[in-house]
Amino acid sequence: NAGVTQTPKFQVLKTGQSMTLQCAQDMNHEYMSWYRQDPGMGLRLIHYSVGAGITDQGEVPNGYNVSRSTTEDFPLRLLSAAPSQTSVYFCASSSRLYEQYFGPGTRLTVT
């Protein structure tokens, strides 16, 4: 049981490049979400999903896309990276209103 896994752990992008952050969970959780963590800002919700095929925007969705084709996977896509997207990204999963289990995070730098 691996819990929530995220890849890559570190990534450096140039402005304008695109990439996908991968997130997978093996706990059969229906609810998955992506957060970004910036110094002094806590964690802010980017997008979330309450089940396969269902996604919705969180607090800071601009510049990011998501899809949820399976229960296990919830990738986050950056279409055209900007320096403002330099952050640590966490994926989480949970069974509805229960505690969210977080992945180890991806540290992204956009130059």
Place this chain on the structure above:
Amino acid sequence: AQKVTQAQTEISVVEKEDVTLDCVYETRDTTYYLFWYKQPPSGELVFLIRRNSFDEQNEISGRYSWNFQKSTSSFNFTITASQVVDSAVYFCALITTYSGAGSYQLTFGKGTKLSVIP
């Protein structure tokens, strides 16, 4: 809209002192859940406790205790006899059961950085 406020940005204590981390929340909903998470220097997020809005009983787990008061919309966290290993950033968070916009969104406070000095 829901909001979580952790007014203490940073706290320093000497080892073995007790310390309380404050958390104040805002929500229009009557059914909600409150959480505390710990983020040690290694960066991972560790779940500590979940409390629902209908259960105001205080909880104790070893050196950790939580005081939930609906009357003041607070969910404070106390560490007794602090240790160096308690040094971390602690986040309070809120989720509601409202089925409209904002449902199932976990709202975090900005965190309190606790430093325990040996």
